[in-house]
Amino acid sequence: MTRYAMVIDLDRCQGCRACVEACKVENNTPQGSLWMHVFRLEEGTYPSTTMSFLPRPCQHCDNAPCVKVCPVGARYKREDGLVLTDFDRCIGCRYCELACPYGVNVFNWSDPAEHQYLDWDDPDLPDEVRGSVPPWHNPDHDVVHGDEQRRTSGGGHAKGVVEKCTFCVQRLERGELPACATTCPVNAIIFGDTDDPGDSVNAEIARGDAFDLLPEAGTKPRVHYVGGKHPTRSAREIERVEVEV
Amino acid sequence: MRRTWTLTLIVSGLALMAISYFGLAAPWGADSVANSNPRMPFAPLVFVVGVMLLFGSAIVYELYGRAPRGGGEE
Amino acid sequence: MATTQPIHHRELAPQEMLGRSRIWTLVMGLAVIGLVLGIVSYARELTGGMVVTGMRDVGIGGGATWGLYVAFLIYMMGVSFAGITIAAMIRLLKLEQLRPVGRIAEILSVVAVVLGGLAIIVDLGQPLRGLVNLFRYARPQSPFFGTFTLVLAGYGFASLVYLYLGSRRDAAVLAERPGRLQWLHRFVASGYSDTPEERERHDRASFWLAVGIVPLLVVASSTLGFVFGLQIGRPGWFSALQAPAFVTLAGVSGVGLVIVLAALVRHAEHRSDVLTPAVFAWLGKLMLGLLFVYVYFMAVELVTATYAGSEADADITAALLTGTYAPIFWTSVAFLVVPLGLLVYAALAKRWSIGMLTAVSVLVNLGALGKRYLIVVPSQTHGTLLPYGEGSYTPALVEYGVVLGLVALGVLMIGAFMKALPVIELQREEEVGQDA
Numbered sequence: 001m002t003r004y005a006m007v008i009d010l011d012r013c014q015g016c017r018a019c020v021e022a023c024k025v026e027n028n029t030p031q032g033s034l035w036m037h038v039f040r041l042e043e044g045t046y047p048s049t050t051m052s053f054l055p056r057p058c059q060h061c062d063n064a065p066c067v068k069v070c071p072v073g074a075r076y077k078r079e080d081g082l083v084l085t086d087f088d089r090c091i092g093c094r095y096c097e098l099a100c101p102y103g104v105n106v107f108n109w110s111d112p113a114e115h116q117y118l119d120w121d122d123p124d125l126p127d128e129v130r131g132s133v134p135p136w137h138n139p140d141h142d143v144v145h146g147d148e149q150r151r152t153s154g155g156g157h158a159k160g161v162v163e164k165c166t167f168c169v170q171r172l173e174r175g176e177l178p179a180c181a182t183t184c185p186v187n188a189i190i191f192g193d194t195d196d197p198g199d200s201v202n203a204e205i206a207r208g209d210a211f212d213l214l215p216e217a218g219t220k221p222r223v224h225y226v227g228g229k230h231p232t233r234s235a236r237e238i239e240r241v242e243v244e245v
Numbered sequence: 246m247r248r249t250w251t252l253t254l255i256v257s258g259l260a261l262m263a264i265s266y267f268g269l270a271a272p273w274g275a276d277s278v279a280n281s282n283p284r285m286p287f288a289p290l291v292f293v294v295g296v297m298l299l300f301g302s303a304i305v306y307e308l309y310g311r312a313p314r315g316g317g318e319e
Numbered sequence: 320m321a322t323t324q325p326i327h328h329r330e331l332a333p334q335e336m337l338g339r340s341r342i343w344t345l346v347m348g349l350a351v352i353g354l355v356l357g358i359v360s361y362a363r364e365l366t367g368g369m370v371v372t373g374m375r376d377v378g379i380g381g382g383a384t385w386g387l388y389v390a391f392l393i394y395m396m397g398v399s400f401a402g403i404t405i406a407a408m409i410r411l412l413k414l415e416q417l418r419p420v421g422r423i424a425e426i427l428s429v430v431a432v433v434l435g436g437l438a439i440i441v442d443l444g445q446p447l448r449g450l451v452n453l454f455r456y457a458r459p460q461s462p463f464f465g466t467f468t469l470v471l472a473g474y475g476f477a478s479l480v481y482l483y484l485g486s487r488r489d490a491a492v493l494a495e496r497p498g499r500l501q502w503l504h505r506f507v508a509s510g511y512s513d514t515p516e517e518r519e520r521h522d523r524a525s526f527w528l529a530v531g532i533v534p535l536l537v538v539a540s541s542t543l544g545f546v547f548g549l550q551i552g553r554p555g556w557f558s559a560l561q562a563p564a565f566v567t568l569a570g571v572s573g574v575g576l577v578i579v580l581a582a583l584v585r586h587a588e589h590r591s592d593v594l595t596p597a598v599f600a601w602l603g604k605l606m607l608g609l610l611f612v613y614v615y616f617m618a619v620e621l622v623t624a625t626y627a628g629s630e631a632d633a634d635i636t637a638a639l640l641t642g643t644y645a646p647i648f649w650t651s652v653a654f655l656v657v658p659l660g661l662l663v664y665a666a667l668a669k670r671w672s673i674g675m676l677t678a679v680s681v682l683v684n685l686g687a688l689g690k691r692y693l694i695v696v697p698s699q700t701h702g703t704l705l706p707y708g709e710g711s712y713t714p715a716l717v718e719y720g721v722v723l724g725l726v727a728l729g730v731l732m733i734g735a736f737m738k739a740l741p742v743i744e745l746q747r748e749e750e751v752g753q754d755a
Contacts, residue, residue: 037379041706056705064275065552071463072456073271073281091452092369092444094384095463101552101704103378107444109370148278159368160444214704217551233630235706242381242708245370271458282456289457289468296473300480300531303524307484307517308509 003195003222004081004167006181007204008055010228012188015040015053019180019189023057026168026179028138029155030112032245035104035165036180041235051238052228055189057180058083058104058165059213059221066096066105075162076148081194081222082167084145084152092160101217105164109245112156140170167191247309254302261295342587343734350730357724360717361441369444373715383699383712385442390692391722392438393543394572395431396470397565397687400540401573402428403478405605406485407529407536416601419593419743423584424577425482426742430732431573432475434725439466441721462549465542474539477532484524487511489745503739540566547694554631555698564616570609571655572687575680578602580733582677584742593743600671603679607662610683614659617652617690631702638701639693643711647689654686 015038023029023036039054060083067077074089075096085096097105118125120137141154146169153170155163168178176182181189192201204210207226214221269288274280283289364371375382405424409417443449457464491511494504511517541562547553548561578599585594624636639648658679665671700710736742 034379039706062276065550067275067281069461069463069550070281071458071461071467072452073283073458074452076278076281077276078278089448089452089456090445091449093442093449093463094444095461095546097377097384098699099550099552103376103703103705103707105376105378106380107376107384108368109375110368146278158445162444217704231706233706237706237708240708241379243376243379245375245380266459270464271456271460273460275460280460281458283458287455289464290454292468293454293472296468297476300473300477300528303480303484303528306524307487307520 001195002080002193004060004172005192005194005201005205005222005224006057006060006167006178007190007201007210007224007226009188009190009204009226010052010054012186012227013038013053013055014186016185018183018185019055022179022183023165023168026138026171027153027155027166028116028141029106029163030108030115031117032115032243033106033108033112033155033163034241034243035106035155035163037104037241039231039237040239041231042238043232043235052231054225054228054231055180056102056104056213057223058167059102059219059223060165060167062220062222063218065099065101065217065219069095069099071095078146078148082169082172084150084166084169085161085163086150086152087157087161087163088151090161092162094162096162101214101219102221105162106155107162108156108159111159115245116156138170145169145173247306250309251302251306254298254305258295258297258299258302261298262292265289265291265295340587342583343737346730347734350727350734353723353727354731355724356720357722357727360720360724363717364441364721365446371715371717373713373718375710375712377699377710378703378705378707381708381710383696383710385695385699386712387692387714387718387722388438388442390688390695391725392435392442393565393694394688394691395435395438395725396466396540396543397569397691398573398576399428399431399435399470399474399478400536400566400569401571402426402431402577403474403481403532403536404570404573405577405602406481407533408605410526410529411533414601416598419590419595419598420577420581420602422482422485422740422744423580423742424573425478425485426733426736427573427576427580428478429475429482430729432471432478433732434729436471436475437725437728438722439471441725462542462546465539466546469535469539469542474532474535477528477535481525481528481532483507484521484528485744486740488513488518488521489741492745493740500739507740537566540569552704553698554629554702554704555635556694556702558620560616560620561694564613564620567609567613567616568687568690571606571613572684574602574606574609575683575687578606578676578680579684582673584737585673588737588742590743593746596671596673599673599676603662603665603671603676606680606683607659607666610655610659610662614655617655631704635697635702638697638709642701643709644693644697648693651686651689651693654682654689658683658686 017038020034020036020038027035029035037056039056041052041054043050060081064077064083066075067083071093072089072091074086077083094107097107138154144151145153153166171178177191181191190201190204192199194202204226205224210224210226211230212221212224265288269283269285269291271283272280374384374386377384402424405417406421408414409421440446453467457467487508488511490504490507494501494508544562544565547556548558550556581594585591624632628636638644661675661679696712700712
């Protein structure tokens with residue numbers, strides 16, 4: 001049985017945001033929609049301040065509050081650990097967004113087709129980009145995935161639905177790692193199968209300094225952190241990210 | 246007959262509610278794909294029909310067997 | 320077997336006739352304008368997407384994703400519960416003194432449920448899909464299941480049944496005289512003949528209907544509280560007091576609106592004969608009790624949050640007491656506490672003036688609406704558990720337009736009902752004989 005998990009090494013992360021970009025390109029999220037987010041945090045008062053980066057994908061919780069509250073079962077938990085959203089069934093009530101303690105959900109407030117970075121229907125487009133890839137329209141997002149055969153990957157499908165990080169379910173099906181893990185230049189994102197004893201992700205999780213975000217929420221996240229500390233309540237964001245839709 | 250019909254509606258309404266809630270709708274649990282789907286499609290509609298039967302029994306109780314009035318009857 | 324014979328009734332007094340007063344026409348005219356505005360606003364939202372509202376994602380969106388629509392919706396659901404409570408109290412506690420306002424309360428219940436349901440629809444990103452998928456896939460584990468099945472479909476239908484059965488007798492009286500609406504009166508009367516056994520049957524059916532509706536009301540109102548109270552990810556929402564506080568504030572705002580409507584009917588339809596100060600006094604005492612309990616809950620929540628709240632709770636409380644939301648917070652508190660003082664004074668002095676009660680009811684409802692808004696929004700902008708920074712939310716004109724349209728629709732529905740059937744139950748002949 002496969003059970004995916006992710007470990008993020010905060011000691012290695014240097015805030016380049018390549019993971020944020022890679023996620024966006026792989027999943028075709030529209031403007032104003034960021035599935036991966038990297039906090040830049042400052043703690044303490046000058047002159048004893050510390051600065052750290054905290055990448056925050058969806059935590060794919062084992063006790064996911066978003067799954068519990070979805071009124072129509074569009075948000076669901078797979079046996080392999082992934083928490084996915086069926087964008088054909090989502091009615092856009094945004095309850096999952098409010099139930100999530102981590103704030104990972106993104107709602108398509110406007111028609112995403114009008115907010116893509118490129119006009120995919122433009123016949124001159126291939127010439128303009130001169131065949132370079134990326135950016136590209138990922139055909140994986142138009143098909144169903146998994147044994148449950150639901151359309152769950154990619155962003156920007158329709159206005160009025162909620163989307164979030166999928167651990168790149170379309171890439172996992174092909175035996176590849178999520179885009180963020182593949183792209184990270186310093187290998188700060190480790191991804192693997194916890195049911196496979198030989199997988200390196202297990203060694204990382206077993207490290208003495210491993211912690212989860214918001215453990216008191218009881219969500220049992222499948223994303224673990226090493227090489228750093230849990231942000232305290234007094235942490236503040238430098239480089240505040242506030243998207244405009 | 247009035248009482249019989251009323252009681253029948255009440256009992257079937259409650260039965261539909263119980264069956265659809267515990268047996269036909271999506272089971273409680275946040276850990277598997279099965280928990281996101283109802284065991285029978287439109288199970289919530291069955292539940293709603295059950296609630297309506299339960300309270301609709303009052304209409305049956307009052308209206309059952311009334312004589313038709315000239316010119317107007319529902 | 321009931322025989323067909325005319326209902327034994329007396330001539331309707333002039334004020335019992337269904338007519339049209341100038342106030343009614345004016346109010347209906349304004350309501351039509353409001354409804355048109357609402358439709359135009361919602362069309363804007365459908366075509367442009369919900370980006371035309373002021374709502375934005377929590378977290379990196381820096382906003383609130385549930386705003387005015389949800390505040391209005393929980394307010395309306397709250398109002399609807401109280402309406403049928405009064406009707407149930409008349410039946411179950413045999414409070415005959417409240418009978419004159421029974422039908423007003425029932426109408427308010429039905430209309431408020433409809434408005435609440437519509438408010439959910441306008442808040443959905445995919446409304447048509449929502450209508451189908453809720454019936455097809457709704458999951459009992461989600462608190463929305465209770466809202467959807469018990470409140471809208473269950474409680475709404477039960478209230479409608481109660482209203483229909485209770486209107487049959489009056490409709491039968493009116494059906495005997497020619498008029499434009501005779502077809503409607505015959506339909507609603509559904510062959511009612513005013514024999515003692517039929518009356519007894521109606522009393523029995525209404526009694527048991529009320530017995531069934533009251534637990535439904537408590538469960539349904541609690542699930543609405545659970546929508547908020549079970550979310551550990553939202554400090555400020557996560558509280559065991561949410562469900563009871565919801566039920567109580569529902570009672571307060573609902574009774575208040577019944578008082579306002581009754582006062583309007585009394586004035587516009589000249590019904591001071593049945594809508595006596597004693598009736599209003601009773602409603603005032605009911606509201607006093609509920610308001611007292613709610614202010615107590617409010618105080619308990621505030622003390623708990625300031626004494627020992629988590630840091631996230633402290634951030635939200637600070638925003639409420641001294642921050643961005645302070646104006647709304649303190650105004651809402653004043654609109655609830657000052658009326659409480661006035662009601663206590665009225666109870667002690669045994670002086671219940673209808674004017675004072677109406678003013679108190681308006682204030683209390685404004686306060687309730689403000690409190691509903693404060694339940695929904697601050698936990699989103701100031702209560703994120705990860706360090707996202709403060710967000711902000713201001714409702715857009717489109718949102719005000721849609722809410723105005725919904726209120727206008729409610730006014731139109733109530734107005735239409737008032738002209739179709741007597742808004743106060745026609746007194747039975749025996750009762751009139753006793754009063755004379």
